[in-house]
Amino acid sequence: MINIPGVISQEKGLKSELLLVKGLTVDFETFDKKIEVLKDVSLKIERGEVVTIVGESGSGKSTLAQAIIGVLDTPPAFVKRGEIYFDGVRIFPTDGKRVKFRGTGINMVFQEPLVSLNPVYTIRKQLLEAAEIGGIPEKGGEREKVIKNTLTELMIRDVERVLNSYPHQLSGGMRQRAAIAMAVIQRPKLVILDEPTTGLDLIVQRKIMGLLLNLRREINTSLLIITHDLAVAANMADRIYVMYAGRIVESGTRGDIIKDPLHPYSLMLRDSVPTGYKESGPLKVTEGAPPDMSALPPGCPFHPRCPNVMDICRKNIPPLKNIGDVREVACWLYEK
Amino acid sequence: MKNEEILRVEKLKVQFLNREKLKFSARKTGRWKIVLDEISFSIIEGETFGIVGETGSGKSTLARTLVGIYKPKSGRITLMGREINFKKREDLLYLRKNVGIVFQDPVGSLNPRLKIREIIREGLAIEEKLSRIDQDKKIDEISDLVGLADSKLDSYPNEISGGEKQRVSLARALVNNKRILILDEPTSSLDVSIQAQILNLLRKLKDELSITYIFITHDFNVIRYMCDRIGVLYYGQILEISSVHDIYENPLHPYSSDLMNANITLETENKFDSQYEIGEPSRSGCIYLNSCMKKFEKCNISPPEFNVNGRLVKCWLYESGKL
Numbered sequence: 001m002i003n004i005p006g007v008i009s010q011e012k013g014l015k016s017e018l019l020l021v022k023g024l025t026v027d028f029e030t031f032d033k034k035i036e037v038l039k040d041v042s043l044k045i046e047r048g049e050v051v052t053i054v055g056e057s058g059s060g061k062s063t064l065a066q067a068i069i070g071v072l073d074t075p076p077a078f079v080k081r082g083e084i085y086f087d088g089v090r091i092f093p094t095d096g097k098r099v100k101f102r103g104t105g106i107n108m109v110f111q112e113p114l115v116s117l118n119p120v121y122t123i124r125k126q127l128l129e130a131a132e133i134g135g136i137p138e139k140g141g142e143r144e145k146v147i148k149n150t151l152t153e154l155m156i157r158d159v160e161r162v163l164n165s166y167p168h169q170l171s172g173g174m175r176q177r178a179a180i181a182m183a184v185i186q187r188p189k190l191v192i193l194d195e196p197t198t199g200l201d202l203i204v205q206r207k208i209m210g211l212l213l214n215l216r217r218e219i220n221t222s223l224l225i226i227t228h229d230l231a232v233a234a235n236m237a238d239r240i241y242v243m244y245a246g247r248i249v250e251s252g253t254r255g256d257i258i259k260d261p262l263h264p265y266s267l268m269l270r271d272s273v274p275t276g277y278k279e280s281g282p283l284k285v286t287e288g289a290p291p292d293m294s295a296l297p298p299g300c301p302f303h304p305r306c307p308n309v310m311d312i313c314r315k316n317i318p319p320l321k322n323i324g325d326v327r328e329v330a331c332w333l334y335e336k
Numbered sequence: 337m338k339n340e341e342i343l344r345v346e347k348l349k350v351q352f353l354n355r356e357k358l359k360f361s362a363r364k365t366g367r368w369k370i371v372l373d374e375i376s377f378s379i380i381e382g383e384t385f386g387i388v389g390e391t392g393s394g395k396s397t398l399a400r401t402l403v404g405i406y407k408p409k410s411g412r413i414t415l416m417g418r419e420i421n422f423k424k425r426e427d428l429l430y431l432r433k434n435v436g437i438v439f440q441d442p443v444g445s446l447n448p449r450l451k452i453r454e455i456i457r458e459g460l461a462i463e464e465k466l467s468r469i470d471q472d473k474k475i476d477e478i479s480d481l482v483g484l485a486d487s488k489l490d491s492y493p494n495e496i497s498g499g500e501k502q503r504v505s506l507a508r509a510l511v512n513n514k515r516i517l518i519l520d521e522p523t524s525s526l527d528v529s530i531q532a533q534i535l536n537l538l539r540k541l542k543d544e545l546s547i548t549y550i551f552i553t554h555d556f557n558v559i560r561y562m563c564d565r566i567g568v569l570y571y572g573q574i575l576e577i578s579s580v581h582d583i584y585e586n587p588l589h590p591y592s593s594d595l596m597n598a599n600i601t602l603e604t605e606n607k608f609d610s611q612y613e614i615g616e617p618s619r620s621g622c623i624y625l626n627s628c629m630k631k632f633e634k635c636n637i638s639p640p641e642f643n644v645n646g647r648l649v650k651c652w653l654y655e656s657g658k659l
Contacts, residue, residue: 056527157616201390202598235600258602272532274561285532289497
């Protein structure tokens, strides 16, 4: 089932991948039902690579991120299968050992910034702590300088007020920026961002993305960006994974997915973004909504909305197949 | 499309009580925070007029003032030749009968304890003479039109999806033949494919009901796709009003051009690598003074609106009226 070229199975076999997820399957179990939220998800991130996961709500993209950093709520979530390697070390399953990877290893910015921020400390205290973890020397007010610069970079106009505030005193956009600053200051090897730009202004979005790309330039940080906004993916990513109903349905380079999507769902996502003027005619999108995960249709989960549906799609789930070097697609159309 | 003016807004000013001394509030004048600073525009029947602006620019305040939720401090709103007096009940009823609104948050704008049918019926409360049977007929018609399955009419809001909720909001707003529909970020809480469905639906409804839209959003791709003309709002002032083609191909005001440059689409690449700066609004002179790359001495005085080939621009660069 797991089909990644060059995968290493021993615990310390070093390859260039920074993060490697193999066959991750996560179930949500409640009293009366069991829902497969992630099904055999495999992905890898190279050092210094920007990877985005695009998908709609309920596609499992946030669950995937939470599973990677090991903060899934159990119950209801149970990881059924799968392995995760980070920087050559297996971080899941750990067989009871403690493996430290959060902080300067993997750092996550959650969609809801209040999750990342401690409600009883001021932003200053929290950012100073991040600077300490990031290895910035204390003498000469160096840490204070770094946190102020970072906040200014993120277009926060009254840095002093923000630093002296508690998280609840700030607006959503400010909190989001404080959380991103906290991640950036720690200078991690991988930053996972869950919908980092939702609700932020265009110019602020660009500032945030610029800051993250700077970090990559300076210390070769990798980024995993989870978004529903294909335009963000098109402008940030080296590689894109498209998720639907808990599965990866297509992956490839930015050019592959944006210019020449193979899976009908990727195509629909791309065509959903308006690119022209009024005269350009209606958007090519089929009716229907993402499926209810507790009652997935048999066969390919996308078949009820798919314009190219065939008989086989209603019966069998298409496997994710390698086509080309870095390209995978799960669709019966390409099964030859 | 008839070339008739349907709504005219003149020197509309809305202010809120400044409870906290927020340092980043726009143009503080003592206790009052001016949210809309004497803005003027007019809307032609049958067009889609877009209002774009960033957080805090006053977009939603404008929408709410136009349906009479907020009262303006000064200024005039004329709807189909009748000036609205915000103190008179019949004027407000007239306004609400003709202008509908769809809010951004579909969850917050639907009563969780009413069934969908009753929520849509609320839109008919203003039509006093309608019998219940006629009401039901209208509700069925409109839910057909917005693509809401009959079976959903007896559900509660928490039982339907986000896209369906937005369809319900649309149905409620349109059930009594409104002339103008204000759409305040109608798709920004939706998934991309659902957003595309709603945008297609909005365009279909406009053709079938020949209605005028005021479309408020911060998404530049959506606004280009939906609108005929655009007003650019920045901290309570409209800096430019142009046709959508003009503003995307040749933005005049420095702020519009900065916004257009910052926009990312599927075609742009690596746009995040370049640097942009938009600072605080200026308290004196031109409001965009602090961030403007093209400022000169004259900008210390607040510019009036100049008419450049039918486009309105609030910038001294276009004083001569030529490009």
